[in-house]
Amino acid sequence: MVKDNSLSTRILTLIVHTTMIFVLIVTLYPVLNVFASSLSSADANNRGIITIFPIGFTLDSYKMIFTAGAVPRAFKNSVVYTVVGTLINLILTTSFAYPLSRKNLPLKSFYTWLVIITMYFSGGLIPLFILVKNLGLYDTMWALILPGAIHTTNLIIMRTFFQNIPHELEESAYLDGANEFVIFTRIVLPLSKAALATVGLYYAVGHWNSWFNAMIFLSDQKKFPLQLVLRDIIMLAQTLQQAAEAGDLSARQELGLINAKGVKYATLFVSMVPMLAVYPFVQKYFVKGVMIGSLKD
Amino acid sequence: MEVTMSKNETFQNGFKRFWKSMKKTKYLHLLALPGVLYYIIFHYIPMYGVIIAFKDYNFRKGILGSEWVGFKHFIRFFENPFFWRLIRNTILINVYQIIFVFPLPILFALFLNELRDGFYKRFVQTVSYLPHFISLPAIIGMMVMFLSPTDGVVNMILQKMGLPTIYFMADPKWFRPLYIISDIWQHLGWGAIIYIAALSNVNPELYEGAVIDGATRVQMMRYISIPSIMPTIVIMLLLRIGHIMSLGAEKVLLMQSPLNYETSDVISTYVYRRGLVYGEYSYTTAIGLFNSLINLTILIIANRITKRVTETGLF
Numbered sequence: 286m287v288k289d290n291s292l293s294t295r296i297l298t299l300i301v302h303t304t305m306i307f308v309l310i311v312t313l314y315p316v317l318n319v320f321a322s323s324l325s326s327a328d329a330n331n332r333g334i335i336t337i338f339p340i341g342f343t344l345d346s347y348k349m350i351f352t353a354g355a356v357p358r359a360f361k362n363s364v365v366y367t368v369v370g371t372l373i374n375l376i377l378t379t380s381f382a383y384p385l386s387r388k389n390l391p392l393k394s395f396y397t398w399l400v401i402i403t404m405y406f407s408g409g410l411i412p413l414f415i416l417v418k419n420l421g422l423y424d425t426m427w428a429l430i431l432p433g434a435i436h437t438t439n440l441i442i443m444r445t446f447f448q449n450i451p452h453e454l455e456e457s458a459y460l461d462g463a464n465e466f467v468i469f470t471r472i473v474l475p476l477s478k479a480a481l482a483t484v485g486l487y488y489a490v491g492h493w494n495s496w497f498n499a500m501i502f503l504s505d506q507k508k509f510p511l512q513l514v515l516r517d518i519i520m521l522a523q524t525l526q527q528a529a530e531a532g533d534l535s536a537r538q539e540l541g542l543i544n545a546k547g548v549k550y551a552t553l554f555v556s557m558v559p560m561l562a563v564y565p566f567v568q569k570y571f572v573k574g575v576m577i578g579s580l581k582d
Numbered sequence: 583m584e585v586t587m588s589k590n591e592t593f594q595n596g597f598k599r600f601w602k603s604m605k606k607t608k609y610l611h612l613l614a615l616p617g618v619l620y621y622i623i624f625h626y627i628p629m630y631g632v633i634i635a636f637k638d639y640n641f642r643k644g645i646l647g648s649e650w651v652g653f654k655h656f657i658r659f660f661e662n663p664f665f666w667r668l669i670r671n672t673i674l675i676n677v678y679q680i681i682f683v684f685p686l687p688i689l690f691a692l693f694l695n696e697l698r699d700g701f702y703k704r705f706v707q708t709v710s711y712l713p714h715f716i717s718l719p720a721i722i723g724m725m726v727m728f729l730s731p732t733d734g735v736v737n738m739i740l741q742k743m744g745l746p747t748i749y750f751m752a753d754p755k756w757f758r759p760l761y762i763i764s765d766i767w768q769h770l771g772w773g774a775i776i777y778i779a780a781l782s783n784v785n786p787e788l789y790e791g792a793v794i795d796g797a798t799r800v801q802m803m804r805y806i807s808i809p810s811i812m813p814t815i816v817i818m819l820l821l822r823i824g825h826i827m828s829l830g831a832e833k834v835l836l837m838q839s840p841l842n843y844e845t846s847d848v849i850s851t852y853v854y855r856r857g858l859v860y861g862e863y864s865y866t867t868a869i870g871l872f873n874s875l876i877n878l879t880i881l882i883i884a885n886r887i888t889k890r891v892t893e894t895g896l897f
Contacts, residue, residue: 293800301693305706308690308770312709315724316716318735333738381617384610391603396614399621405878408628409870410831410850411857415634415645416627432624435617465609494717497832501858516719516836519726524839546733553723560715565708576779 316557323347323550330546346547347555355506355514356552362426363511367492370430374488375481377434378443383469385440386447404437410501417502428502429495429510436491439484445577446480447473483570490560515556518549635868648864655868664847672848675834676826678758683765684822687773688815692807694774695781696799707778710771721764722836726751729760751837754845761837776818780811817888824884827877849873 317337322330326341334340350356384390385397413432422428450473458468474481496512503509509517604611630645635655637648659665690710697703713721728735729750737747750756784806792802831850838846849869857866 291798291800294798297696297800297803301696304690304693305697309706309709311767312712312771315728316712319724331733333733333735377616377620380613381620384607384614387607387610390607390610391600392611396618399618403621403625405881406629406874407625408630408632409867409874410853411863411867411870412628412631412634413624414858415631415639415863416624431620434620434624440617465607466613469613490715494715496717496719497835501854512717512719515717515723519719519723519836522726546727549723549727553720556720557716561712564711564715568708568711571711572775572779572782575775 316561319550319553319557323547323554325547327547330550343547346551349548350551350555355509356511356555358507359509359511359514360555362508363493366426366429366510367489369426370433370492371485371488373430373434374436374439375485378436378440378484378488379474379477379481380469381435382440382443383447383473385444400437400440414501423502424504424508426508429492429498432498433491436488439487442484442574442577443477443480446477450476479570480574482567483574486564486567487574489563493560511556515552518552522549632867632871634864635871637864639864639867651864655865656872658865659869659872664852667844668847668849668852671845672829672850673826675758675761675829675848678762679765680819680822680826682762683769683773684819686766686770688777688811690770691774691777691781691811692803694778695807696803707771710774712771713768714772716768718833718836721768722833725760725764725837752839752841754842757837757842757845761833776814777811780814781807784810813891816891820884820888820891824881825877826880827873 314337318335321337321339322335323346324339324342324344325335326343327345329335329340381396385393385400387393417423417428417432422431454472454476455468458472459465463471494512496510496516499508499510499513500516503513634645634648636650636652637645638651639645639648694703694707697706729737729748731737731747731749736750740747748756750760788806788810789802792806797805827849829848829850831848831854834846834848834851835854838851850873853866853869853873856862856869
C-alpha cells in the first residue's frame with residue numbers, strides 16, 4: 286500500500302483517534318465510576334472523591350441490598366419476567382415469521398397487511414390499558430408479557446433470515462414425508478441459531494430494562510421488577526432533595542438517612558450487569574440484524 | 583345465461599383451488615394463528631377502542647354502552663391553555679434530536695471506518711454499544727447522582743472553579759440539553775451500526791483504485807465513503823422526520839417534575855398523567871388519536887418521499 290503522508294491525512298488521523306479515545310472515556314467512565322462507588326466506603330462516597338477505583342473497599346452496599354429491602358425480590362421478578370417473556374416472544378415471533386417467509390402461501394398478503402398497518406397506526410395507551418383490564422391481566426405478570434409478545438421489527442428480521450435459508454433443504458425433507466411443522470422445528474429453527482440469539486437478546490434487553498408497563502399494569506409492589514424499584518429509589522431521592530432544598534427540615538433528615546450513596550450505586554450496578562455481561566457475546570450478529578430490521582425489502 | 587354460469591363456475595373453481603392450496607399448507611396457517619391472534623387482540627382491539635375518544639367512557643357501561651359526545655374532547659384539548667406548550671415541547675425535542683443526535687452516529691461510523699481492522703477497532707465498537715444496554719431508570723439515576731446539587735461530581739467541580747451550584751434536574755432551562763446529551767451518550771454507538779453496515783458493503787476496489795490515483799484519506803472519505811452511505815442517511819433522516827410528532831413518555835417521565843413542566847411536558851406524558859393518574863380516559867384517548875393522525879400523515883408523506891428518492895420504502 287502506498288503511504289499517504291499528506292497533511293490532511295495526518296490531521297484526520299489525529300481527529301479520529303482523539304474522537305475514539307474521547308468516546309471510550311465518556312462511555313466507560315460513568316459506568317466504572319458507579320461500580321467503584323458501589324464498592325467504596327460510605328465515608329469516601331460522601332466526600333465524593335471516587336474516580337474509577339474503589340476507595341476504602343467494602344462489600345457492605347451489596348450485602349445491604351441483597352439482605353434487606355425490595356431488591357432481592359425485584360431481581361427475582363425481573364429474571365422470571367425476562368426468561369418467560371423472551372421465551373414467549375421467540376415462540377410467537379418465529380412461528381409467525383416462518384409462514385410469512387414462504388413464497389406463494391395463500392393469504393400471505395393478508396397476514397402481511399395485518400402486520401404493516403400496526404406499524405403506522407395504534408390505538409394508544411388508554412385503549413390498551415382498558416383492554417388489559419378487561420382481559421383480567423391487570424396486576425399479573427402476563428400484563429408485562431402478552432401485550433408485547435411480538436415486536437414487528439424482530440418479526441421482519443426473523444422473516445428475512447428464514448427467506449435466506451436454501452429452499453431445497455425444505456423441499457427434500459418434504460419429499461421424505463415431513464410436514465411443514467416438522468420442517469420448521471427440526472430443520473429451519475436449528476439453522477437459525479444466529480438470528481435466534483440476536484432477536485432473543487433484543488427481547489431480553491427489552492424485558493430486563495422495562496419499567497413503564499410495570500408501573501401502569503402492576504399495583505402489587507411484591508410483583509415489581511428491578512427497574513421499577515430502582516426508579517422508585519431514584520425518584521424518592523430526587524423528591525427529597527428538592528424538598529430539602531426548599532428548606533424542608535424533615536426531608537433533609539430523611540435524605541441523610543437514605544443517602545447511603547453506595548447502596549444507590551450498588552442497586553444501579555446490579556440493574557445493569559446482566560445485560561452488559563451478555564451483549565458482547567452476541568454482538569457479532571448485530572450489524573446484520575439491524576440492517577435487515579430497518580431497511581430490507 | 584351461459585355467461586353467468588361460466589362465471590359462477592370459474593368462481594367455484596377458483597375457490598376450490600384456493601381451498602386445496604389452503605389444505606396443502608394447513609400447518610403453516612396453524613403456525614401463523616397465534617401471531618394473527620396476537621395482532622388482532624393487542625393491536626386491532628385497541629384501535630377499535632379509540633372510539634371512546636368520541637364518547638364519555640364509563641368503565642361500567644363499557645366501550646359500546648357509553649354515550650356519544652362527538653368532538654367534545656378534541657375541542658377541549660384545542661382550547662386547553664397548555665395545548666401549544668405540549669405541541670412545542672414535543673416538536674422541539676424531536677427537532678433538537680434531528681439536529682444534534684442524528685448526525686453524530688454517521689460521523690462516528692465514518693471515523694470507525696478509518697481504523698484498521700483489529701482489536702482496537704473491535705474494542706471501541708463493543709464499548710460504544712454499551713450504553714444501549716443500560717436501562718433508562720439507570721441512566722437517569724446516574725444523571726441525578728452525578729448532577730446532584732449537594733453531592734454530585736459535576737457541581738463539586740463547578741464549586742471548585744468558583745462557579746455557582748446548578749440544580750440541573752429541577753431547572754426547566756436544563757431539561758432539553760440534558761435530554762439530548764444523554765440521548766447522544768446512549769445511542770451514538772448503536773445508531774452507527776446501520777452506517778457501519780453500509781460502509782462495509784462498499785466495493786474495496788473503489789478505495790484501491792483511489793489509492794493508485796493518489797487520493798488522500800480525506801478525499802476517499804469525501805468522494806467514496808460519504809456518497810456510498812448517502813442513501814442510508816436519507817432514508818434514516820426521512821424516517822426520523824416521520825416521527826417528529828411522537829415522543830415516548832418513558833424517558834421524559836423519569837426526568838420530569840412539576841418544577842420543569844414548562845419545557846418537559848409533552849403530549850405523551852400529558853396523556854399518561856391525565857389519563858392514567860386522573861382517569862380521564864376519553865379526553866386523553868382523543869389527544870392520542872389527534873397525535874397519531876398527524877403522525878400518520880407525516881409518516882406517509884415521508885415514506886412517499888423516501889420511495890421516490892431511494893426506490894425503497896419501509897417494510
